[in-house]
Amino acid sequence: MSDPILRLEGVHTDIAQYHILQGVDLEVPRGAVTMLLGRNGVGKTTTLRTAIGHWGTRAGRILFDGEDVTATKTADRARMGIGYVPEDMGIFSDLTVEENMTLAAVSGPLVPARRDWIFGAFPPLRTFWKSPAGTLSGGQKQMLSIARAMAEERRLYLIDEPTKGLAPAIVSTMAGALRELKTQGASILLVEQNFAVAKALGDHAAVMDDGRIVWTGPMSELATDAGLQERLMGLSMEAT
Template structure:
């Protein structure tokens, strides 16, 4: 499995006195979309945040692009090419859309052709380019959060529930943008509750329960097996899909 952009082994993370991750083993193959699934509160967000360095791993290792980044500070991980879109979107609401995008291009000025791609995927961002991001609607904020991740070349994207609470039309816009990212060669680790989106985008799937990965395999396999879904996540996703 040398073609994994990210490999996590035996990852334990505590938050205060709570053990959240209890030995996560996970591989994210290069150039594919890996879905991280599971019920609420099983540690999906904590897994992403530990990869990003927001929480320190108590034990275990995180290998990214052949390097052990377990002890790296967050900015170093970002500079190495990991893009992060948090569940709360992490928009700087006091800044304009433009300023948010300028900041997102950490290594230099904003690239004009990239910007055109962003505008093509998310037309409202062009309209509200000079507006304060805090005044955007929820969907527009989510667009901005993905757009920020696209502002620069990244090898790996960690994206936490990008379609949460969005209207169907915007969900499909999001999905289109993520597909575009993948086509450009990026690897994506995606936490997603909307099974239709997961099914449409995912190549691989990993299911978490109680701070561990309990199943890994092809997304298609999981999507096809309602019984497996029931057993792993306590509900058949076909119902919602």
């Protein structure tokens, strides 16, 4: 792969006494969707949190757009153009939807054209713009969580299980918004347990096991090879 937008080289991450990432080597290509897959507890969320700077590395390097950001603070990585959507949504329940979005625009006020694009991607946010975020449904909160990362254009989006526990109609809305991000030229690293979504959105795939990347390749190859799926993850996407 030539000139990836994100590269993790031999990254080790500890959380308390636990050695979670054990030499992760990962490249995320530009302008494409890379699916980070694997069974629960293998280090996918820790990989995203390490990439955005929530967790420090014990060893290894993280390069964003060719620049070593291993020691760079999370806020500075955001200013460089990395958006992050955590699994726990990370919204401020006591603030309105508008206030949540305003805080997310790290480079300045929310641009009206960007706001209108977000309204098109997630229509409920227009309806509840002045409402406290805590009053939204679970699916609407997830929309807001993703929209906050989209408050301004980012070069790379790190997104952790955006469709988890959501109704099919909302999953479809989420997938449409992520597909639109891709058409805008954004790069996306996406952790996703819904394999129908993974197959529909993914260009590339990286599979984790025991804190390491154990396979990388085209998403289409993984999606059509049931034996490979079983060997890497102990499951078959054909059953999903």
